[in-house]
Amino acid sequence: MLFFKPLAGIVIVLALVITQGCAFSRGTLGEDIRSESVAAIKKDTTTKAELLSLLGAPDRLLQVNGRDVFQYYRYDAKVGSLLLILINFSRLSIKSDDLFVILNRDGIVEDVILSKRTDGLEFRFWPFGE
Amino acid sequence: MKLPLSGLCPILLSTVMCVTFVGCNIVRITLNTPLTQNDVAFIIPGQTTLADVITKLGTPDSITDSHTGVVATYRFLDMKYSKINFGWMLKLWSPVDVDLIISRTGLGIDAFELLCDSNWVVTHQSFLRHLSSPRFNPYPF
Numbered sequence: 226m227l228f229f230k231p232l233a234g235i236v237i238v239l240a241l242v243i244t245q246g247c248a249f250s251r252g253t254l255g256e257d258i259r260s261e262s263v264a265a266i267k268k269d270t271t272t273k274a275e276l277l278s279l280l281g282a283p284d285r286l287l288q289v290n291g292r293d294v295f296q297y298y299r300y301d302a303k304v305g306s307l308l309l310i311l312i313n314f315s316r317l318s319i320k321s322d323d324l325f326v327i328l329n330r331d332g333i334v335e336d337v338i339l340s341k342r343t344d345g346l347e348f349r350f351w352p353f354g355e
Numbered sequence: 356m357k358l359p360l361s362g363l364c365p366i367l368l369s370t371v372m373c374v375t376f377v378g379c380n381i382v383r384i385t386l387n388t389p390l391t392q393n394d395v396a397f398i399i400p401g402q403t404t405l406a407d408v409i410t411k412l413g414t415p416d417s418i419t420d421s422h423t424g425v426v427a428t429y430r431f432l433d434m435k436y437s438k439i440n441f442g443w444m445l446k447l448w449s450p451v452d453v454d455l456i457i458s459r460t461g462l463g464i465d466a467f468e469l470l471c472d473s474n475w476v477v478t479h480q481s482f483l484r485h486l487s488s489p490r491f492n493p494y495p496f
Contacts, residue, residue, distance in 0.1 A: 342387065
């Protein structure tokens with residue numbers, strides 16, 4: 226068991242010598258889609274004017290299936306880099322939150338579709354695997 | 356105290372491997388979660404609605420109108436980049452930086468598209484390119 230101690234020491238020293246540093250970066254596009262604002266939107270009740278006062282102007286205005294669709298989005302990007310002297314690993318993960326609000330011909334909210342993909346977004350270094 | 360040879364072997368081996376792969380960069384970029392055939396196997400054209408799809412896959416990245424209905428698109432990207440700079444080794448002896456770099460980028464861009472009728476029922480579904488995931492391979496030739 227005694228020879229494991231110097232071996233472990235050498236491994237630690239080698240790791241410290243080889244490891245140059247690490248880096249974290251983050252970038253976002255758009256404002257956070259607040260859950261309380263989305264919860265305030267009621268189907269068959271909320272009007273276009275109320276929607277605009279709650280969430281502001283949409284990032285995209287679409288016409289789909291004879292209805293107006295307001296799309297709000299937010300992108301989040303996280304980069305983790307492990308900088309070694311001999312080899313560098315980096316991984317950039319980008320995900321988006323999207324909110325679609327479908328309005329009928331009378332300007333009343335017909336449906337609200339929200340998914341928050343950025344909730345599970347993590348800083349990752351390791352580029353292999355999933 | 357002397358280290359046994361068996362204890363030194365992993366250190367030497369890893370050092371040799373590191374020296375062989377001098378100046379390496381390995382980068383991966385992913386946009387959204389790449390979808391596979393298994394992820395969309397639950398969709399049955401003529402039965403599954405867009406609401407069912409959104410419940411399982413989340414909202415699409417875009418919804419557009421067409422003459423025959425609504426097109427919902429899920430976009431994703433899995434990019435892999437790897438680089439080796441063989442000139443890195445000369446930094447130890449050379450007063451100038453000499454680069455001999457080989458690199459390669461694999462862009463795994465794809466999208467999953469759904470065509471829905473006026474009642475939001477999925478009528479057709481398909482991947483755009485059917486790309487297999489790229490590999491980390493810096494050899495460009």
